[in-house]
Every structure is written in structure tokens, then in C-alpha cells.
Amino acid sequence: MESPDAAASGALGDVVERSEVEPVNKKEWRSLYQKREKIHPKRAEGTFRRIKWIVMAVTLAIYYLAPWLRWDRGPDAPDQAILIDMPARKFYFFFIEIWPQEFYYVTGLLILAALSLFLITSVAGRVWCGYTCPQTVWTDLFIAVERMIEGDRNARIKLDRAPFSMSKLRKRAEKHAIWLLIALCTGGAWVFYFADAPTLAGELLRFDAPAIAYITIGILTGTTYLLGGFAREQVCTYMCPWPRIQSAMIDEDSLIVTYHADRGEPRGAHKKGESWEGRGHCVDCNQCVAVCPMGIDIRDGMQLECISCALCIDACDGVMDKVGLPRGLIAYDTITNMERRAEGKKPIGHILRPRTILYASLIAVIGSVMLYLLATRSDLELNVLRDRNPLFVTLSDGSIRNGYTVKILNMAHETRTFGLTVEGLENPTYTVVGAEDVSALTVGPDSVGSFRIFVAVPQGTIHHGSKDVEFVITDKATGDEVENETSFKGPRR
Amino acid sequence: MARDRKTDTVTGVETTGHEWDGIRELDNPLPRWWLWVFYASILWAVVYWILMPAWPGITGYTKGLLGYSNRGAFAEKVEAARAAQSVYLDRIRDASVSEINSDPELLEFSLAGGRSAFAVNCSQCHGSGAQGGPGYPNLNDDNWLWGGDVDAIYQTIRFGVRSDHPDTRQNIMPAFLDDGILDRSQVNDVATYVQSLSGSEEPADAVERGGQVFAEQCVACHQEDAKGSHDLGAPNLTDAIWLYGGTRADIVNSITHGRSGVMPAWAPRLESETVKQLAVYVHSLGGGE
Numbered sequence: 019m020e021s022p023d024a025a026a027s028g029a030l031g032d033v034v035e036r037s038e039v040e041p042v043n044k045k046e047w048r049s050l051y052q053k054r055e056k057i058h059p060k061r062a063e064g065t066f067r068r069i070k071w072i073v074m075a076v077t078l079a080i081y082y083l084a085p086w087l088r089w090d091r092g093p094d095a096p097d098q099a100i101l102i103d104m105p106a107r108k109f110y111f112f113f114i115e116i117w118p119q120e121f122y123y124v125t126g127l128l129i130l131a132a133l134s135l136f137l138i139t140s141v142a143g144r145v146w147c148g149y150t151c152p153q154t155v156w157t158d159l160f161i162a163v164e165r166m167i168e169g170d171r172n173a174r175i176k177l178d179r180a181p182f183s184m185s186k187l188r189k190r191a192e193k194h195a196i197w198l199l200i201a202l203c204t205g206g207a208w209v210f211y212f213a214d215a216p217t218l219a220g221e222l223l224r225f226d227a228p229a230i231a232y233i234t235i236g237i238l239t240g241t242t243y244l245l246g247g248f249a250r251e252q253v254c255t256y257m258c259p260w261p262r263i264q265s266a267m268i269d270e271d272s273l274i275v276t277y278h279a280d281r282g283e284p285r286g287a288h289k290k291g292e293s294w295e296g297r298g299h300c301v302d303c304n305q306c307v308a309v310c311p312m313g314i315d316i317r318d319g320m321q322l323e324c325i326s327c328a329l330c331i332d333a334c335d336g337v338m339d340k341v342g343l344p345r346g347l348i349a350y351d352t353i354t355n356m357e358r359r360a361e362g363k364k365p366i367g368h369i370l371r372p373r374t375i376l377y378a379s380l381i382a383v384i385g386s387v388m389l390y391l392l393a394t395r396s397d398l399e400l401n402v403l404r405d406r407n408p409l410f411v412t413l414s415d416g417s418i419r420n421g422y423t424v425k426i427l428n429m430a431h432e433t434r435t436f437g438l439t440v441e442g443l444e445n446p447t448y449t450v451v452g453a454e455d456v457s458a459l460t461v462g463p464d465s466v467g468s469f470r471i472f473v474a475v476p477q478g479t480i481h482h483g484s485k486d487v488e489f490v491i492t493d494k495a496t497g498d499e500v501e502n503e504t505s506f507k508g509p510r511r
Numbered sequence: 512m513a514r515d516r517k518t519d520t521v522t523g524v525e526t527t528g529h530e531w532d533g534i535r536e537l538d539n540p541l542p543r544w545w546l547w548v549f550y551a552s553i554l555w556a557v558v559y560w561i562l563m564p565a566w567p568g569i570t571g572y573t574k575g576l577l578g579y580s581n582r583g584a585f586a587e588k589v590e591a592a593r594a595a596q597s598v599y600l601d602r603i604r605d606a607s608v609s610e611i612n613s614d615p616e617l618l619e620f621s622l623a624g625g626r627s628a629f630a631v632n633c634s635q636c637h638g639s640g641a642q643g644g645p646g647y648p649n650l651n652d653d654n655w656l657w658g659g660d661v662d663a664i665y666q667t668i669r670f671g672v673r674s675d676h677p678d679t680r681q682n683i684m685p686a687f688l689d690d691g692i693l694d695r696s697q698v699n700d701v702a703t704y705v706q707s708l709s710g711s712e713e714p715a716d717a718v719e720r721g722g723q724v725f726a727e728q729c730v731a732c733h734q735e736d737a738k739g740s741h742d743l744g745a746p747n748l749t750d751a752i753w754l755y756g757g758t759r760a761d762i763v764n765s766i767t768h769g770r771s772g773v774m775p776a777w778a779p780r781l782e783s784e785t786v787k788q789l790a791v792y793v794h795s796l797g798g799g800e
Binding site: 053407413415 | 797
């Protein structure tokens with residue numbers, strides 16, 4: 019590599035800033051036993067940086083503010099829009115309410131999320147990694163804080179090398195204090211998803227919140243501080259499985275951040291006014307390397323470390339503007355188009371491919387099934403548990419009695435009264451523990467009513483030891499009916 | 512060990528000197544995080560030896576500064592559980608069983624406590640579902656020898672039946688044939704009469720003879736209508752429930768040899784609040800009056 023200092027002293031120096039920077043994670047140099055070399059990403063400016071700022075603001079706002087949104091569900095239910103109510107084992111999400119037995123909705127959501135990730139990756143590469151992944155967003159925020167206090171890349175490198183001084187101590191203290199504050203807010207916001215946010219906030223400030231809240235905040239504060247402040251790109255490269263999985267999603271038609279070697283090579287320093295004949299457009303200013311938060315050189319081609327954050331595109335576009343060449347030496351591009359361009363053909367967009375069609379149709383199918391299930395979700399469920407010990411009891415008049423535990427899940431926000439009948443028996447008589455009569459089983463709002471019900475039938479009406487029966491409950495007010503099948507046991511004769 | 516340590520030409524790393532068929536082992540350093548965890552584990556072990564029971568000796572073991580023991584931890588947990596339950600247990604101790612039965616909070620607690628006490632103390636004879644067996648009453652049905660309201664059940668559990676407690680419930684079903692009170696034909700006739708009480712078609716003359724014997728020998732306990740008596744613990748002979756079986760052979764057997772099953776008194780063995788919880792639990796099984 020040509021010495022950057024020599025080039026910086028050339029005529030180019032007054033147009034394009036050149037950086038003496040080495041991609042610390044370059045494949046050839048990286049040993050598994052090497053200590054991490056700190057990366058000092060330079061500030062980038064441009065379209066993608068602006069998009070990243072907006073995405074950061076939106077995602078952080080959603081994360082920090084979502085628990086404070088209210089959603090009226092009536093007097094007997096929580097009014098928090100998003101609430102994971104662990105003690106009551108219920109999950110509220112705006113108009114959706116999920117009970118434990120309906121956890122498949124969450125499974126469906128996770129499957130949808132995974133498929134969406136696959137679809138987006140196969141079309142546009144690692145968009146998730148580059149823009150919306152919490153690790154990227156918080157690392158970006160932490161670097162922004164670092165830049166605000168310690169200055170941009172060169173100032174930070176200088177500060178790192180500088181001997182201990184009061185001003186260094188003050189800068190470091192400020193930086194870590196703000197980092198810890200952000201981390202604390204991050205951990206703090208998390209617990210609000212699990213309890214009524216205003217109540218818990220008051221308790222937290224008065225130091226009488228449950229211990230688990232403080233422990234959770236403590237752990238998440240610690241992980242945010244460590245992952246955002248120190249581990250940074252190592253999380254993506256070494257801890258996260260997604261970079262390894264993505265190679266199965268990406269094909270030659272997926273967008274990747276890439277360097278147009280055909281246009282850029284042979285690279286080299288360029289003096290103002292010199293001809294561009296016989297050389298590439300890359301002026302070897304290393305700005306793409308300087309801004310890279312992952313410590314790689316995009317000109318080495320597609321690499322595991324690259325999170326497609328596109329900051330190198332912004333850096334290079336700025337340089338191209340200054341030297342008066344068209345933008346896009348580093349750009350989002352597909353492998354197919356790079357090959358076509360090399361052959362002198364026009365680039366093509368190829369979004370409809372077997373894998374994108376497959377992912378999209380899977381998303382459509384699962385999404386519609388879930389929508390259908392949600393739209394037709396019943397707010398009433400009946401569970402019947404038959405006594406197995408004893409199977410049945412012979413009463414003094416010879417009649418046969420079975421015991422059942424009947425659980426009525428009233429998922430509506432008001433108290434409801436139900437009548438119960440058992441179909442399939444001759445002349446059954448009922449006794450119920452926990453209520454006056456089987457025709458008036460009252461269940462509170464959003465709760466499970468549990469009743470012990472004894473059903474007796476006259477002697478001789480049960481043959482062959484068992485009879486299939488159906489428990490039916492009817493909502494007294496609306497007439498809604500729900501059934502549950504079970505059996506009635508008797509002597510085998 | 513350190514035979515022939517060489518520097519590997521490809522990686523530049525020193526080898527350990529171990530070689531197998533020309534393959535040499537590189538002496539790469541341990542990952543630093545692993546090494547630190549290893550040192551921390553050693554330190555942890557030393558601290559553990561000092562604080563916790565660790566080293567066996569000839570007659571005992573090192574107790575550790577914290578004085579921890581599993582048995583002690585268990586005792587503490589039992590103590591804590593009892594303390595947590597004492598809110599209810601204190602109230603149960605002072606309340607009568609019918610008061611407990613009508614207080615929803617105490618009832619819920621007692622049913623849970625009664626269930627586990629039943630499993631430990633009662634299920635051996637009455638069965639885990641309280642379904643009983645020949646000679647051991649089914650506690651789920653609506654038929655009770657000594658009364659099925661919660662107070663009667665409480666008394667039966669406290670003092671037992673034919674137990675060694677002075678206040679025990681006590682009656683005798685004599686061995687009519689063994690003791691020579693009746694002869695064999697009389698026993699057969701009474702058995703026929705008893706069977707007829709349940710609606711079985713029997714020879715009229717035998718039923719009449721048996722009815723006379725019944726009127727002389729049995730009505731004192733089983734009553735004239737043969738429906739028995741809770742006060743005397745005499746079973747109802749007209750219903751579908753037979754403690755010792757309802758076949759003719761079973762009935763003849765009961766009359767011939769008599770019956771005297773024993774239920775122990777539980778007041779001397781269990782705490783009063785446990786006995787009360789048991790009474791409430793048994794009453795709840797479906798036959799409580």
C-alpha cells in the first residue's frame with residue numbers, strides 16, 4: 019500500500035482528506051488470538067447517515083415510549099397498550115389480548131418476524147443489521163456520544179494515546195456517565211413493559227418497587243453499557259448467529275454494499291487536473307475504511323463483518339463529489355449486476371425470484387391465518403376435567419355420580435353468568451360446589467371460574483361402563499354457547 | 512514433555528513437541544477469557560472451602576464459617592412455611608369445623624391442607640381418592656355410618672371407631688352364628704330378609720321367618736325400617752351401598768362372624784388444626800350432609 023502521508027502532502031490534500039487507517043478486521047490480519055483493536059469510526063455524512071439517524075430516532079422512541087401508551091379496555095382491565103402481565107399470565111397488545119393457552123399467536127408472530135427478515139435479506143441484504151438491530155442502534159448512539167465529548171476520529175485516537183491528565187479524566191468521566199445514563203434508561207424502559215408504567219415509575223423512584231425490577235434494570239444497564247460501549251462490532255462478528263445464517267438468504271440478486279472494482283481499479287492517489295485515463299476512479303483516500311464501524315475495507319469484497327450500514331457509500335459519494343466524478347463507486351448493488359456491468363450490459367432489477375416469492379407467500383398465508391384466528395377469537399372457553407379417582411361413586415339409591423372440575427375462562431372485561439347442562443345423559447341431576455346452582459355460574463371479568471360439579475344419573479342408565487357426554491355452557495346475557503366433550507363413567511355391567 | 516519444541520513454519524507458532532505421524536500440535540495460548548475464568552474458579556473454590564462445609568475428616572468434616580447445612584436449610588424452610596401458614600392455622604385452631612366450612616378463605620386453605628393430610632394419613636385404608644374398599648368406607652358417597660355432617664365427621668376422625676380412645680365411637684355387630692345366638696337356618700333366613708329389603712325377589716316364607724328374627728335380634732341397632740342409625744353407627748340395609756359387599760355370601764358372612772372394623776383416633780396423633788382440615792376435606796368430597 020502506498021504511504022498515505024506521501025499522498026496527503028500532494029495536491030489532492032486540499033480537496034480530499036486522506037486517512038491513515040488500517041482495516042483492523044481485514045481477513046488476512048485477523049488472528050483468533052489477537053487482542054481486539056479499538057475502532058474509531060469517523061463521522062460520515064450523506065443520505066444513508068440521515069436515514070440511519072431517522073431510524074435511530076424512531077426505533078428508540080418506540081422502545082422508550084411504547085409502555086407509556088394507554089389503551090382503554092374498561093374498568094376491570096389494565097389500560098396499558100402494551101403489557102406483559104406475568105402474574106396474571108396475560109399479554110396485552112392494543113386490541114389484542116392473549117391468554118397462556120393462546121401462546122401460538124406469539125409463535126405465529128415470531129415465525130412472521132423470521133420470514134420477514136428472510137424476505138428483506140434476500141431482497142435488500144442485511145438491512146436489519148445495518149439500520150434497525152438494537153446492537154447497531156445503541157452502538158451508533160454510544161459512538162455519537164463519544165464523538166460529541168471526545169471529538170471525531172483523529173481527536174479520539176490522540177486522546178487514547180495521550181498520557182493521563184485532568185482533561186482526559188474529565189472527558190472519560192463525562193462519556194461514561196452519559197453512557198451509563200443511557201444504559202440505565204434502556205434497562206429502566208424494559209421493566210415498564212411488565213407492569214403498569216406510571217405506577218412502577220413511582221415505585222422505582224420511592225425505592226419500593228419489587229426487587230426483580232431493580233435486578234432486571236441492573237442487568238440490562240450492565241449489558242447495554244458493555245455491548246454498546248465496549249463489545250460493539252464484536253457482538254456482530256463473534257456473538258450473533260445472524261451473519262452466519264444470512265449467507266443462506268443472500269444470493270447473487272440480493273442487494274449488498276459493494277465496491278465497483280471494475281470502475282475503481284487500479285486505484286491510486288490523484289492530483290487535481292490529472293487525467294483519469296488509464297486508471298481507476300478510486301483515489302485511495304481510505305475514507306470508506308475510516309468511517310466503517312466494523313473495521314473492514316469494503317474494497318476487499320463482501321465480508322462476514324459487513325453489516326451493510328452503507329456509511330462507506332456516504333463517505334465515498336462525498337469524495338466523488340469533490341473530485342468531480344459520478345457517485346456510486348461504492349453502492350448498493352447485486353453480484354449479477356456487477357457481472358453484467360463488467361460485460362458492458364445494462365443492470366437489471368430481479369426482485370421476483372423463487373425464494374422471494376416463497377417467503378412472500380408464506381408470510382401471506384401465515385399472516386392471513388393469524389388474522390382470521392384473531393378476528394374469530396372467542397372470549398369464552400370451557401375446560402372440563404373429569405375425576406379419575408374415584409372414577410365414579412355409587413350413591414345409596416343406586417344412582418351413579420361422576421365428579422368434574424369445570425373451568426370457565428371468561429376472557430371478556432365484564433362479569434358473566436353461565437348456565438351449564440350436560441348433554442347425552444338420561445335425567446341427570448347436578449350439585450355444584452362454589453355456586454348455588456348450575457344454572458347460575460358467575461365468573462368475574464378476565465378471570466377463570468373453577469367449579470366442582472357432581473353429576474348423577476339414575477341406576478341402570480349407564481351401560482358398558484362409559485358414555486360420551488358434552489358439557490355445554492350458555493351465556494345468560496348473550497346466549498353464546500361453548501361445548502366441551504368428556505365422558506361419564508359407570509360400573510361395567 | 513519438552514522434547515523437540517519447534518516453531519511451526521506455516522503459522523509461526525511454537526509446537527508442544529507432541530508429534531503423531533508427522534502431525535505436530537501447536538502450542539497456542541489459552542484464550543484469555545477462559546484463563547481468567549479458570550483463575551476465578553480456583554479462587555472461588557478456596558473461598559468455598561473456608562465458608563462452606565467442604566473437607567471430610569476421620570470423625571467429621573470441616574463445617575465452614577457460614578455454618579451451612581442442608582438439614583438446617585430444610586428446617587428453616589419448614590419453619591418459614593409454618594410461619595406463613597400460621598395466619599390461617601391460628602384461626603383454624605380457634606374455630607369450629609362448621610365455622611371453617613362456612614368461611615370461604617379458611618375453607619380453601621383447609622381443603623388444600625386436608626388433601627395432603629389425607630394422602631399421608633388416610634389413603635392407606637380409604638384409598639387415595641377416598642373411594643374405600645371392602646371394610647373401608649367410601650367417603651365420596653352419600654351414605655354415612657356415623658353421620659355425614661361436618662361435626663360428625665370431625666368427631667369420627669378425632670376419636671376413631673372402636674379405637675383405644677376413651678371417647679371412641681363404639682358399637683358391636685355380634686357374630687350371631689359363631690357365638691351361638693342364632694342357628695344356621697336362622698342366619699340364612701335373616702340374610703334372605705335383608706336381601707329382600709333391597710328389592711330382590713326372595714321366597715316369601717323365608718322372608719317372613721327372617722323378618723321375625725330381624726325384629727328380635729337386629730332392630731335395636733338397624734331400626735325397624737332397617738335404615739340404620741347414625742347415633743349407633745348402624746348401617747342402612749335398604750340402600751345400594753354395602754361396606755362388606757352386597758352378595759348373599761357377603762351378608763351371610765357378616766351375620767355369621769360379626770364385623771368390627773377399627774379406625775384409629777387421630778386426636779392424639781395429629782394437631783387439632785390438621786384434624787379439622789381433614790374433616791372439612793372429607794365433608795367436601797361429595798357426600799357431606
